[in-house]
Amino acid sequence: MRRVMSTAVAVLGLGLLAAGCGEASKSSDESSSSGSASAESYKIGITVPSFTFPYYLSYKEGAEAEAKKLGVKILWADGRNNPSTQGPQVETFLVQGAQGIIVVPNDVSATIGAVKRAEGKGVPVITSNRALNTDYSKATGPDAAKKPQNPIVHTGFSDPDVGALQGELVVKACAQKVGAGKPCTVVNEKGQAGSSSTQFRDKGMAKVFAQHPEIKVIDEAYNDYDPAKALQVTQNLLSAHPKFDVLTAPDDNAMTGQLKAVEKADRQDSLLIVSLGGTKQGLSLVEQGKVFGTIWLPPKDDGALAVRTMVDVLKGQNLTTSTVDGVPYVKVPIAGVTKDELSKYPPQW
Amino acid sequence: MEHGHAAKRLGSPMGPTRPSFLSPRTLQRHALLIVLGILTVILSLSTPSFFTSQNILNLLDQVAVIGVVACGMTVVMIAGGFDLSVGAVVALSAVVIAIAAPAGGVVAIAAGIAAAAVVGLVNGGLISKARVNPFVVTLGMMTIIRGLSLVISDGHSVYDLPSWFGFLGASDVGPVSWGIISFVVVAVGTHVMLRHSRYGRTLYALGSNEEASWLAGINTGRAKTLAYVISAALAGFAGLILAGQISEASPIAGQGYELQAIAAVIIGGTRLGGGAGTIIGTVIGALMLGVIDNGLVLLGVAPYWQGVVQGSIIIAAVGLAAYEKRGGGA
Numbered sequence: 001m002r003r004v005m006s007t008a009v010a011v012l013g014l015g016l017l018a019a020g021c022g023e024a025s026k027s028s029d030e031s032s033s034s035g036s037a038s039a040e041s042y043k044i045g046i047t048v049p050s051f052t053f054p055y056y057l058s059y060k061e062g063a064e065a066e067a068k069k070l071g072v073k074i075l076w077a078d079g080r081n082n083p084s085t086q087g088p089q090v091e092t093f094l095v096q097g098a099q100g101i102i103v104v105p106n107d108v109s110a111t112i113g114a115v116k117r118a119e120g121k122g123v124p125v126i127t128s129n130r131a132l133n134t135d136y137s138k139a140t141g142p143d144a145a146k147k148p149q150n151p152i153v154h155t156g157f158s159d160p161d162v163g164a165l166q167g168e169l170v171v172k173a174c175a176q177k178v179g180a181g182k183p184c185t186v187v188n189e190k191g192q193a194g195s196s197s198t199q200f201r202d203k204g205m206a207k208v209f210a211q212h213p214e215i216k217v218i219d220e221a222y223n224d225y226d227p228a229k230a231l232q233v234t235q236n237l238l239s240a241h242p243k244f245d246v247l248t249a250p251d252d253n254a255m256t257g258q259l260k261a262v263e264k265a266d267r268q269d270s271l272l273i274v275s276l277g278g279t280k281q282g283l284s285l286v287e288q289g290k291v292f293g294t295i296w297l298p299p300k301d302d303g304a305l306a307v308r309t310m311v312d313v314l315k316g317q318n319l320t321t322s323t324v325d326g327v328p329y330v331k332v333p334i335a336g337v338t339k340d341e342l343s344k345y346p347p348q349w
Numbered sequence: 350m351e352h353g354h355a356a357k358r359l360g361s362p363m364g365p366t367r368p369s370f371l372s373p374r375t376l377q378r379h380a381l382l383i384v385l386g387i388l389t390v391i392l393s394l395s396t397p398s399f400f401t402s403q404n405i406l407n408l409l410d411q412v413a414v415i416g417v418v419a420c421g422m423t424v425v426m427i428a429g430g431f432d433l434s435v436g437a438v439v440a441l442s443a444v445v446i447a448i449a450a451p452a453g454g455v456v457a458i459a460a461g462i463a464a465a466a467v468v469g470l471v472n473g474g475l476i477s478k479a480r481v482n483p484f485v486v487t488l489g490m491m492t493i494i495r496g497l498s499l500v501i502s503d504g505h506s507v508y509d510l511p512s513w514f515g516f517l518g519a520s521d522v523g524p525v526s527w528g529i530i531s532f533v534v535v536a537v538g539t540h541v542m543l544r545h546s547r548y549g550r551t552l553y554a555l556g557s558n559e560e561a562s563w564l565a566g567i568n569t570g571r572a573k574t575l576a577y578v579i580s581a582a583l584a585g586f587a588g589l590i591l592a593g594q595i596s597e598a599s600p601i602a603g604q605g606y607e608l609q610a611i612a613a614v615i616i617g618g619t620r621l622g623g624g625a626g627t628i629i630g631t632v633i634g635a636l637m638l639g640v641i642d643n644g645l646v647l648l649g650v651a652p653y654w655q656g657v658v659q660g661s662i663i664i665a666a667v668g669l670a671a672y673e674k675r676g677g678g679a
Contacts, residue, residue, distance in 0.1 A: 052601055053504075054504055057505070226604070228595055256508070260595055
């Protein structure tokens with residue numbers, strides 16, 4: 001078995017090496033071709049947590065569209081859902097001559113070292129969509145790009161805000177289900193145990209619930225954002241709790257599995273589902289009345305804003321920021337959406 | 350068990366030719382049944398909802414997908430192999446079926462299961478002809494197939510499926526879901542194949558001693574390849590059940606299913622090196638995993654602790670079986 005393991009590790013290592021070489025040679029081709037472009041065009045590196053998440057596919061579309069408008073060239077890197085991949089990717093961007101780097105970290109701390117090293121090379125870094133757990137720059141003014149203190153700013157939305165919005169939507173659902181201020185039981189189904197997005201959304205939601213003593217979370221479980229697992233987890237929760245008022249979903253994709261379980265158990269009339277995401281499918285289920293509401297997240301706006309902000313930093317323009325928990329922040333609007341507000345929020349993914 | 354000569358076992362899939370009630374294998378299977386029974390009794394007494402028909406049907410429905418995958422895994426493992434690619438194959442087949450769905454049910458399902466079978470053929474070919482280690486081949490295939498599923502679905506779940514798809518998930522035969530029926534059919538089919546067909550006996554022989562089997566005139570390469578094709582095709586079939594259950598096909602579905610299936614097979618008493626094992630054991634193993642999953646939620650065990658308890662019960666169950674086996678066989 002040991003020999004098998006070491007063979008496997010060796011083969012894997014070789015594979016990764018080969019893949020890495022492939023990427024590097026490919027991107028160096030790209031950079032040489034872009035070298036002849038006008039001096040106005042910036043080269044920006046963006047690393048995202050994983051392109052297996054549909055969110056980041058739409059995020060990429062939004063970012064590319066904005067980059068085309070602004071004459072920016074984007075180098076993409078896929079974090080492959082692994083905390084240790086994104087630091088090296090940032091270093092690679094530096095080697096490739098990126099003038100600015102946008103990090104969408106899949107871990108709150110793993111890329112901090114690389115982000116700080118970019119300072120030494122005078123390359124500004126901003127975070128987008130997910131923040132890093134570190135001190136952000138105090139200077140977001142015109143000189144931010146000259147002697148950058150990374151990360152300079154965070155763009156997009158924050159997970160605590162997302163959680164708080166979902167919490168408020170739960171309160172609204174409770175008011176409709178049992179009447180405002182009356183005791184309301186909630187089963188909270190979450191994403192991935194231990195992941196930063198799940199933890200921070202949880203915090204935001206808990207803050208809202210703390211102000212609403214009528215809301216009682218009677219159970220919670222994790223479905224790993226996987227509709228198939230969500231179906232099973234929800235079936236078990238429905239068996240464990242013969243009656244409750246509101247069921248939360250960690251995203252619209254997993255929610256479809258939860259909805260299936262609710263319909264199979266014939267409980268769709270006795271509880272309301274509050275989801276999160278604002279996908280085509282999620283919003284259409286809200287429209288059909290099968291889901292009470294969802295949080296509308298705009299990946300295309302999110303990606304576009306990140307590129308726009310990076311260009312503003314590079315051009316030395318003042319950023320309009322607000323500060324959340326000490327982090328300078330350029331926000332993209334998000335919203336809790338029920339059937340009544342659907343027309344204002346077309347899906348972006 | 351270990352000291353039986355392979356050649357002597359060639360014609361007898363069950364080890365000793367006439368299993369008495371006190372034979373180690375019988376005891377081992379009983380030890381597992383006893384653990385499963387104890388779990389069921391504890392859960393029935395301590396939660397009001399466990400022993401309700403609805404919950405039991407849910408539980409069986411939940412076990413169906415892993416159960417079908419595990420039956421295929423049993424075939425491969427009895428032959429002395431290993432298949433880590435099945436979880437990815439579940440997703441591939443689901444996505445292929447969903448994308449081909451507008452062409453009609455028969456075409457789409459055939460396409461999905463055929464795609465899965467091709468993966469098995471490649472696995473088996475590389476392992477038996479090119480003699481690459483099964484661990485390496487199927488680990489590599491796992492990543493390749495996962496990637497291909499993402500490529501052909503463009504990373505998105507496929508939903509808005511035609512109405513015939515709904516029948517798979519929603520329509521039940523009486524109270525019994527389509528998934529449960531599939532699981533039973535697959536379990537009976539693989540059981541009969543392993544126990545009562547010439548090919549089944551070949552697989553046990555192959556797992557006990559490949560060289561002896563070859564010397565005995567068995568086409569070991571072909572037998573092995575076919576085992577991987579069966580495993581992959583059943584994983585493809587499981588993808589169909591999964592897509593039916595949730596009425597959509599996700600390219601990232603089925604992650605970790607290979608390990609759950611292997612867990613069910615090992616809990617069920619199949620020897621890791623091959624040559625011994627039964628479908629009945631695997632079915633019990635899959636049921637045990639399902640009962641634990643379901644029971645921990647019903648008992649209100651905190652989510653973070655569920656994994657700890659689950660792993661402990663698995664080790665305890667297999668440990669008990671191994672202890673019984675040693676005791677009876679000494």
